[in-house]
Amino acid sequence: MIDRALLLLKEELESYLSITDAAATVVIDNIGLFETAAGTQLPDNIVLTLVNLEEESTLKNNTPLKKGYSNAVYQNPPVFLNLYVLFVCNYGGSKYIDALKRLSYVIQFVQGKNSFHYASDTGSLPPGEDILDMKFTLELYTLTFEQINHLWGSLGGRQMPFAMYKLRLIALTSNNRLREVPLIEEIENNNAPINR
Template sequence: MVDVISLLLVQLNQYLHQVDGNPLGTANPAVWGNIAQLDQTEIATELENQLVLTLVNIEEERTLKNGSTVTREPAGTVHYHNPALHLNLFLLFSANYRNYATALRRLTQVITFFQGKQTFTTANSPEISQSAAPITDFCLTMDLLSLSFEQVSYLWGSLGGKQLPFVLYRGRLVTIRDRRVLEGGGHIQEIEVTSRDATS
């Protein structure tokens, strides 16, 4: 999950550098950060004049809950494991800029970026091969969420701070799969049924 979101952040920063015309090596405009900690002086300084990405919720995709629990190998061995967990990630992009026009411009750039590239996969993300622990397979689709005024109030109230210019996306589906085998053995090839005499 962290690897996929980090990859998303890398590609977003590449786009922002491109549209801003920043030279290579310039500090990234989009950073990880807990926007709820802006009341702490040290955190507030680190996140000042930044586009801040915060994970605000994780939701299980229940429609895919009943996945396969069996893996069969060519040799006939069967491995039993728990089904994969499919997650939706709620990602908040907050424009923490002193200049309000700059904040709105940054949000426009974020929306434009995800409009141009909504789905992120292993095939369309060349940065994967350069990472220390390459992601073998993933597919993340970004959906823009439109909140009511009541939901916006609740969101920022739960974050404990004043509202900033923001946009909220749902990233679906991140798959979590533990490779541990719970049980193993040969698979059943035939079933033999024998009857027992009722008088014995």
């Protein structure tokens, strides 16, 4: 599900950029690998990198019971995640102005459409049962200078134009049923009334 959320985001951003800046390309990769042999496809791209995730604590206490028409199913509730996604405009030297321009386009894209739902968005994502339930929102996540220093230190130390967004509420579940029981349809009371 995490991969599908980022693929949907990439696809939508590419669609937006095809109108505003057709030369811009988007890749999903680890920006921390930029100065390594594995980072050869990272230069001159907008790079989407997952840098952190957290469980949404407000939705942690869901009930494990789901009622159907003829039975009740017990299964562990889904894990709701918030993903922290880094949009890095990886253009250096004389292309630095392109990095700033494309970072502006990324921010405009999210400002214009910050809510995503697979059923309403078209694309070529891989099929899956859980894809129908995929919906999330994006909100700009502002870091302090100290947090930026720590972030880029852990990613290799070289800061590039970037924006971090909090992708809210990805639901992960294995749909593993713990048990299934029939619903209680009626209650019989065969006890005689108590006289007082």
